[in-house]
Amino acid sequence: MILPITSENNQNGHLVIGGNDVLKLREKYGTPLYILDIATIKNKCQSYRNNFTFSDLDVGIIYAAKAFICTAMCELIAREGLGLDVSTGGELFIALASGFPADRIYFHGNNKSVEEIRYGLKSKVGYFMVDNFLELETLGKLCEKNNTRQKIMLRINPGIKANTHEYLQTGEIDSKFGFSLSSNVALEAVKKVSQYKNLELTGIHAHIGSQIFNILCYSRLIEVFIKFIREVRDKLGVSITRINIGGGLGVKYTPEDKPSSIEDLAKIVYDAVREYQKKFDVSLDKLYLEPGRSIIGNAGVTLYKVGVVKKIDGVKNYILIDGGMSDNIRPMLYQAKYYAYLANKMGDSKNTEDDRKIHYSIAGRHCESGDVIIDDIKLQPVSSGDFIVVATTGAYCYSMSSNYNGQPKSAVVAVENGKSWVWIKRQTYKDLVMGDVKLYEN
């Protein structure tokens, strides 16, 4: 599935999502427009809950807010019963402002400032995901000073290479994240925790990468984790019973993509837990996952209006859209691939896969030649005034968006059961100067 699960075509040949004709959404909210299908988000949350129910192992599903966060998304995640991974004071603020229960918040970040650590403690977040010795020390001392207890998990760098783009690999030996398993750094970290009597070590965490298709690396991660837990018990007499294997499950961006399902992931994870608990004589009582992309990615699309269609004879046909790298930086950042549809000609006899005969490059309106959302896609003939929908833009698009070239950020609209409403308002030109001050003070 590339488009959201509620997608269909109506008799006018328009794309319909969540019971809403996207051209009507365009009339109401303008373009570029992020459209989020609530049914798809709920479906993914449910799929995680259902597939990760095991009789002998408790599982906690934590949504990774960095994929997409706003007040409404936090509210939805809270209702779905998931935890929330935040990675900065800013994300923590959004979560708390939405009323998200603090005890279900997992506070990540590889370089938390002292202010952020204080903020997390004051807010009584459930868990600090401690990345490094400085954070451990700062947190330990602050807890002692304030006479408060805090649950923590240690982020471990397991030295595992995930099969994905190098910028999306986060568990390799040279990664900036976590305590390395090599040279006993992670073991030292566990030892150090015991110096701080107000810190309660509840488990270990790793996130080895994102948009992972070959999910066997999770089995390897679980093996490495359980082996380490055994080592910790043998060498330090410390018992660790919880592991957090991070997020990373890949999603479908193009017809060629063949991601594993949540069900496949659950099976691999459960089999590995059983096998390695036995092998290393270790007993876990809880496992956590932190999916981001696989919950929100396929729920989102971006609707653009086609402006200029430019033909460079014998070289390239450009479709120039009214957004671009300011609302989706991923193709430029790590060559991410996307797929698109002509939203106003979905049901046309000319819109079958066979009628996609012309090669186009879908480019944005920004002052960079690299501002290309899809470098080469076959479509039926496209004209100025048509509408392009780019699929799978729910994750890491709005959250990485910018005001480059003074482009106001696009609105985010939620759709469900024929209704639509704004989750995030479109910025105006005035918003662009909100924080600006004059050249001199007086």
Ligand SMILES: Cc1ncc(COP(=O)(O)O)c(C=O)c1O
């Ligand atoms: C610590 C952590 N957990 C979870 C995630 C979510 O990953 P994904 O969106 O690929 O599921 C990330 C993403 O970078 C992460 O850094």
